[in-house]
Amino acid sequence: DTAVSQTPKYLVTQMGNDKSIKCEQNLGHDTMYWYKQDSKKFLKIMFSYNNKELIINETVPNRFSPKSPDKAHLNLHINSLELGDSAVYFCASSQGRTGYGYTFGSGTRLTVV
């Protein structure tokens, strides 16, 4: 009965590969997000979808492509992985566009070797 679940929890892959991270929320929220936390522990927003519509697209390389098949799912596909993509990726959801009540997943630790 996890509220925001991400899979996989750990992902180790070689440079140049393509990988996907999946996120699902069962809270009935209409807005979902992807955040990246690098080795220095800074949390940076990457994307946000509201009712399957992309509403935030920060300065992220084109190799990153989010997809939201419905408002309960937001997946992140990464092409041609690079060493600098190694980080923890967090999915989150909220109802509407307020600043409170964000619920985060437990994160996906991506290691590119």
Add this chain to the structure above:
Amino acid sequence: DAKTTQPPSMDCAEGRAANLPCNHSTISGNEYVYWYRQIHSQGPQYIIHGLKNNETNEMASLIITEDRKSSTLILPHATLRDTAVYYCIVRVANGPSSASKIIFGSGTRLSIRP
């Protein structure tokens, strides 16, 4: 969104009240103060938010100064499980699409000692 300033680290004895300060001197009238925390290896967790009145919930209390230029998050009886990085964030409650995001700063690393 207004910039916030927090001390990089603090410590507190278990069972005592932990008071975490945050300065937001450029806050606008329609901007709220939000607090989140991140326990090691977990996703951030929402704690509390407020506009100008003091707020309390089951997790913490939020005290906002009358001029709204600073606030304090209070954990009344800190436990070891409260060891985490605490983030103070200021933003509008319902802005345009471009404002629909929480921006995390570097936060305060709170250590609770036994």
